[in-house]
Structures are given as C-alpha cells and as structure tokens.
Amino acid sequence: MKQGGSDAAKQAAGESAAEAVEDGMIVGLGTGSTAAHAIRAIGQAVDAGLDVVGVPTSFQSRQLARDCGIPLADLEDVSVDLAIDGADEVAGGNLIKGGGAAHAREKIVDASADRFLVVADPTKETDVLSHPVPVEVLPMARSTVAASVESLGGDPALRRAERKDGPVVTDNGNLVLDCNFGPIDDPAALASDLAALPGVVEHGLFVDMADEIHVGTPDGVTVRPLLE
Numbered sequence: 001m002k003q004g005g006s007d008a009a010k011q012a013a014g015e016s017a018a019e020a021v022e023d024g025m026i027v028g029l030g031t032g033s034t035a036a037h038a039i040r041a042i043g044q045a046v047d048a049g050l051d052v053v054g055v056p057t058s059f060q061s062r063q064l065a066r067d068c069g070i071p072l073a074d075l076e077d078v079s080v081d082l083a084i085d086g087a088d089e090v091a092g093g094n095l096i097k098g099g100g101a102a103h104a105r106e107k108i109v110d111a112s113a114d115r116f117l118v119v120a121d122p123t124k125e126t127d128v129l130s131h132p133v134p135v136e137v138l139p140m141a142r143s144t145v146a147a148s149v150e151s152l153g154g155d156p157a158l159r160r161a162e163r164k165d166g167p168v169v170t171d172n173g174n175l176v177l178d179c180n181f182g183p184i185d186d187p188a189a190l191a192s193d194l195a196a197l198p199g200v201v202e203h204g205l206f207v208d209m210a211d212e213i214h215v216g217t218p219d220g221v222t223v224r225p226l227l228e
C-alpha cells in the first residue's frame with residue numbers, strides 16, 4: 001500500500017468529501033485512514049444536527065461510525081445516495097483498493113451508491129495502475145487461484161498479518177492474495193479475468209466506478225470528476 005501521503009492531506013480530502021453529505025442522505029462509509037477523516041467529519045455534522053444514516057464497508061468503519069454517533073443501517077434495508085471511500089492507487093477513472101482487505105464490502109457499497117467520491121492524497125495518483133491487486137479468495141481456493149493468477153501473468157503473495165502469526169483474514173473469513181501484475185495496461189480486461197476465477201470472492205480493481213475524486217494537500221483540495 002502506498003502510505004507516503006501526509007495525514008493533513010488525507011484529512012483535507014476526507015473533510016472536503018464529507019461536505020457533499022446532505023440532510024436525509026444514506027451514506028456509504030469507506031475504510032482506511034482517509035475515509036476515516038470523512039467519517040469523523042460526518043460524525044461532527046451529526047452532532048450538529050445533520051440527519052444521515054451510514055452504511056459501513058468494514059468492521060473498522062462500523063466501529064468508527066458508532067464511536068462518532070452516526071446511525072447505521074444494513075444495505076439490505078436502504079439504498080446508498082453517496083459513498084465516500086479511499087484508494088491505494090488512482091489512474092484516470094480506475095482505482096486499486098483493498099489495502100485494508102475491505103475491498104469486497106467496499107465494492108458492494110460503493111457500486112450501489114448513486115454517487116461515489118474517492119478521497120486520496122497526491123501519492124495515490126499515477127498514470128498507469130501498477131500497485132499489486134488484492135484478491136480476496138475462499139481459503140480452500142488459495143492455491144488454485146494463485147496458479148491462475150500466475151497464468152494471467154501475475155505474481156501472487158498471500159497477505160500476512162502484522163500483529164499475529166499467519167495470514168490476514170478478511171471480515172468475511174477469507175484470505176487475500178496481493179497479485180503483482182506490474183503496469184496494468186487494460187484494467188477492465190484484468191478485472192473480468194480475475195472475477196471469472198472460481199474461488200475469487202472479489203478483487204480490488206474498481207473500473208470506472210467512481211464519480212469524483214477529492215485530492216487533499218496540506219494547502220487545499222482539488223476536486224475533479226472521474227466519470228465523464
């Protein structure tokens with residue numbers, strides 16, 4: 001995961017996107033340190049009287065939203081007006097997500113939203129996606145998916161936990177293969193190849209899904225459309 005961005009830049013991006021939240025909205029709450037700033041800003045607005053309901057994309061975003069006093073709902077009971085989420089890499093209208101292993105739920109919530117805003121610091125922007133693509137797999141499919149990723153030209157690595165022995169286990173009870181394909185010339189083609197592999201729950205390529213990006217710096221925020 002690219003982690004070069006400053007927290008001030010992430011905060012500026014998160015707070016900028018949170019300003020798009022309007023009274024009465026159902027809001028998809030992304031995962032990661034940049035989305036967390038948006039959640040905190042929404043929580044402050046709720047304290048000040050804003051009436052919104054959040055749909056979290058992970059255990060982490062659920063806990064933070066609860067701590068911030070944001071009322072929550074499940075996706076089966078509401079439809080999302082606006083989602084705000086971070087990214088590990090952004091090139092044109094395409095993203096790589098899943099640095100927090102939350103990309104399966106993130107994709108479900110973000111894709112369901114009427115509008116999806118990406119929040120990022122400038123280190124996430126690039127011309128061509130080349131970050132390893134996180135692929136969530138059913139545990140029994142780890143080796144078969146790894147072999148298929150190699151046939152697609154990728155180099156899969158099981159994501160290991162930092163504070164425990166063994167692999168990262170997602171909120172859904174699955175494993176993550178970080179698959180390095182080098183520069184990705186055709187993200188849409190790779191996205192469909194990965195999605196077609198038996199045992200793949202979800203991958204972190206988000207192709208043409210986001211409407212707008214808020215790129216923060218300590219000195220200000222650039223907002224621009226991602227979907228034409």
Ligand SMILES: O=C(CO)[C@H](O)[C@H](O)COP(=O)(O)O
Nearest residue numbers: 032033034086098099100102
């Ligand atoms: O996709 C994600 C989690 O699965 C995050 O949004 C992504 O990793 C960016 O995180 P951060 O804002 O901490 O850099």
